[in-house]
Amino acid sequence: MTKALLLYSKGLDSILAKEILEKQGIEVHTMNFGSCFFEGEIDISDELLEVVKKPKYGRGKGMNPCLDCHLLMYKKAKEIMLEKGYDFIATGEVVSQRPFSQTRDKLLFLEKKAGLEGLILRPLSQKLFPLTIFEKKGIVKRDEFYDISGKSRKRQLELAKEFGISSIPMPAGGCILTDKEYSKKLKKLIEIKPDFDSNDAKVLTKGRVFFDEKTMFVVTRNKEEGEEIRNFFKKGDVVLEPQNFPGPTVLVRGSLIKKGKEYLIKYSKKVPEKPNILIKRI
Ligand code: SF4
The missing domain is CATH 3.40.50.620 (HUPs)
Known part of the structure; x- marks a missing residue:
């Protein structure tokens, strides 16, 4: 056959x-x-x-x-x-x-x-x-x-x-590489990190994404995204989580951060008297 x-x-x-x-x-x-x-x-x-x-x-x-x-x-x-x-x-x-x-x-x-x-x-x-x-x-x-x-x-x-096909699937939206907004973010990512990986590519679809020189900030918009973003956490990242008040979780990835370490930082509304370079940028 x-x-x-x-x-x-x-x-x-x-x-x-x-x-x-x-x-x-x-x-x-x-x-x-x-x-x-x-x-x-x-x-x-x-x-x-x-x-x-x-x-x-x-x-x-x-x-x-x-x-x-x-x-x-x-x-x-x-x-x-x-x-x-x-x-x-x-x-x-x-x-x-x-x-x-x-x-x-x-x-x-x-x-x-x-x-x-x-x-x-x-x-x-x-x-x-x-x-x-x-x-x-x-x-x-x-x-x-x-x-x-x-x-x-x-x-x-x-x-x-x-052929008697009664349930017609909608044309697939499918590939995010064709999406205008996603493409803008990916272009920026390629500029700052030409060797990006699939985690970087995927995290761009979450929250609101900002770039500052060679650093990427993913700011979540709701509780679900705040929890989901933790799955993307990898070596070298900083994750900022609000302490004692509702607010966005922020994943920070890039050259502002010392290489090779992971940080989970709880932040509060109060700005420190002497903010470090990362907090100043944020
Ligand atoms: S890159 Fe083009 S061919 Fe490949 S999945 Fe996306 S739309 Fe389809």
């Missing part, structure tokens, strides 16, 4: 890709990647951080290095395909759905770069791609694939009806 490894985002496009392949009797195994920037099962944070820091093929409107990220996912999927013995990789990709990273030419370019020429099937847009060996050999039927392109979801919604 032909076995496909489907990169599965859980969005409508990937659900349809699965249906289309299964209709042809193909055994479909799904998987999705996750990282400190988006949810998913197989964690690729370490590799993705490297391309976020220095993308080879540029970024989208935010800090999203979509081409590099896509390439990384293709390469990782290829490793899994070879290891587990799948015949090909499938995706729910739709040509030109994203102008920067998902044009036909760019997808073919990335496919080639990943060493996967002719080994990726995109059921929703397959008719717009060159014939693969699987189609030539009749292992899959090209006639039963589609030629969908562009951002409109009209044809996907029609197909969902045909």
Whole structure:
């Protein structure tokens, strides 16, 4: 039996890709990647951080290095395909759905770069791609694939009806690298700490974030965030917690702090007569 490894985002496009392949009797195994920037099962944070820091093929409107990220996912999927013995990789990709990273030419370019020429099937847009060996050999039927392109979801919604899919997932908001506000913070973080890690990248999504020269302050906005921020505490950080009055917990990370120590400081409303350098800055 032909076995496909489907990169599965859980969005409508990937659900349809699965249906289309299964209709042809193909055994479909799904998987999705996750990282400190988006949810998913197989964690690729370490590799993705490297391309976020220095993308080879540029970024989208935010800090999203979509081409590099896509390439990384293709390469990782290829490793899994070879290891587990799948015949090909499938995706729910739709040509030109994203102008920067998902044009036909760019997808073919990335496919080639990943060493996967002719080994990726995109059921929703397959008719717009060159014939693969699987189609030539009749292992899959090209006639039963589609030629969908562009951002409109009209044809996907029609197909969902045909396949009897009644619960349509909302388009995934997913990746925070495309978020304008997050991207501003990440850009600043890269400037002050080019070797940032996944903890740094994630903590930017919490509270209100301020930068002062080479130091980052994350000021929590409510009790839950105050408790959550403690999970990010790491060597070299200072965590300021209010003493005897309600107020924000503040995580301070950066060069204002002596390296190699952790501090948990309780603060009160009263400003010390001789504030130290950290308190003066705050
Ligand atoms: S939007 Fe995010 S997850 Fe998607 S390809 Fe771009 S960087 Fe990767």
